[in-house]
Amino acid sequence: MSEGPDKTAFEQRLQAAEGAAKGPVRESAAKQAGSAQRALALAMRLGVELVAAMVIAVVIGWGLDKLFHTKPWLMIAMVPVGMAAGIRNLVRASGKPDKR
Amino acid sequence: MAAGSIDALGQFKLTAGLGPIGRAVNFTNSNEAMLGAAIVIVAIFAIGLQARALVPGRMQALVELLYEFVRNMCVDTIGEEGLRYFPLVFTLFAFILLGNLIGLFPYFFAFTSHIAVTLTLAMFVFLFSTGVGFYTHGFRFFKFFVPEGVPGWLLPLLVPIEIISYLSRPVSLSVRLFANMTAGHVMWEVFAGFMLLLTASLGIYGAFASVVPLGLNVALAALELLVAGLQAYVFAILTCLYLHDAVHMH
Numbered sequence: 001m002s003e004g005p006d007k008t009a010f011e012q013r014l015q016a017a018e019g020a021a022k023g024p025v026r027e028s029a030a031k032q033a034g035s036a037q038r039a040l041a042l043a044m045r046l047g048v049e050l051v052a053a054m055v056i057a058v059v060i061g062w063g064l065d066k067l068f069h070t071k072p073w074l075m076i077a078m079v080p081v082g083m084a085a086g087i088r089n090l091v092r093a094s095g096k097p098d099k100r
Numbered sequence: 101m102a103a104g105s106i107d108a109l110g111q112f113k114l115t116a117g118l119g120p121i122g123r124a125v126n127f128t129n130s131n132e133a134m135l136g137a138a139i140v141i142v143a144i145f146a147i148g149l150q151a152r153a154l155v156p157g158r159m160q161a162l163v164e165l166l167y168e169f170v171r172n173m174c175v176d177t178i179g180e181e182g183l184r185y186f187p188l189v190f191t192l193f194a195f196i197l198l199g200n201l202i203g204l205f206p207y208f209f210a211f212t213s214h215i216a217v218t219l220t221l222a223m224f225v226f227l228f229s230t231g232v233g234f235y236t237h238g239f240r241f242f243k244f245f246v247p248e249g250v251p252g253w254l255l256p257l258l259v260p261i262e263i264i265s266y267l268s269r270p271v272s273l274s275v276r277l278f279a280n281m282t283a284g285h286v287m288w289e290v291f292a293g294f295m296l297l298l299t300a301s302l303g304i305y306g307a308f309a310s311v312v313p314l315g316l317n318v319a320l321a322a323l324e325l326l327v328a329g330l331q332a333y334v335f336a337i338l339t340c341l342y343l344h345d346a347v348h349m350h
Contacts (some may be wrong), residue, residue: 041334044276046242052272057264089272092265 042093049089057082101348106293108286112213130217133209137198170336177340178347185343188228192221193336200281200328204321212331213281215274222274225339233346244349273338277331284324291317 061078065071116123117132148163156164170190174182196212203210211217233241245262246255293315298306298313 037330037333037338040330041337044280044330044334045272045338048272048276048279049268052275053264053268056268056271060264060267081260082264085261087264087267088261089268 045093046090049093052087053085053089054079054082057085102189104296106290107295108289109230111285111289112210112282129209130211133199133202133211134195134217136208137202137211139195140202141198142181153193163313174340177337178344182343184339185232185340189336189339189343192225192339193332195336196221196277197329197332198330201325203281203285204324210281210285212277213285215278218274218278219270222270222277223334225273225342226270229339229342229346232343233349236347237349241346244345269338269342273335277335280327280331281336284320284327287320288317288324291320 057078058075061075064074064078070072114128114130117127117129121127122132144159145163148159151157151160153160167190170193171183171186174186174189178185197214200210202208203212233244245259245266247258247262250258294313295310298310300306302309
């Protein structure tokens, strides 16, 4: 009859041992150091992300203009699309890292 | 250049490396630096892993730190499947980090300050992650460009935006690394040029005044060290992010 309580005690000890093996304290410390690093890395990214989408959009528009001989129009039409894509990049970059 | 203008971009000129043999096969000083970076990283690992002690010495600790840092980055960002791509991410990280660091030394060439190099690396990452996406999901990977929960009439507007956002990845990846490295080296050169100009035009007073640009250069050296590490980290973590998108599709 004393098997029941013994078993729960064993489970508890097993859980404690597993927790110790995982080392939860070290992990949280590493996460904290990583967050400052991540913030700095993010700050470096944002500006370029915005511009890169714009550049790609304008280049695509320019290429299509050359293809269809519609000189400025497709390039102009691509500018708002490029701006939207840049904002999309920013939103994606600054979103929660685990919920992207 | 003592009394003339400041030649800030001359340091990025490609010259022949490795003597007459290098000149014959167009082996440049940039290739020399790449080879140097590869040799240094392999040597660090070969030396550091010789001991294989349970309590690591300095070199072994350095190697283990690097390894675990990139490994955690892979697992945290991509997920458990990330270990499959760990060799790629680690190679990129180590190569770029060593390239940036080697470039910081006087008389050494910073090969990451050339867009040809960074764009090649970025295009490789881009094409590889796209390939992984199509390999894992087949043609369902095209759904990556169709945002979920959006009314149908908005799709003609949103799909081009998503595609452009996707295509802008190699550009932002390469331009960031190239611009950061180039800007840092140009600033160094400009401040060093100030010192020469001041001494040439103001004599002994100029020599005293050139302490200011010298101090700025010392401060810049610290900043450049940070940027060198950070840009390698950013390149590696973005590689992980793109692989995450390719594997998980959201």
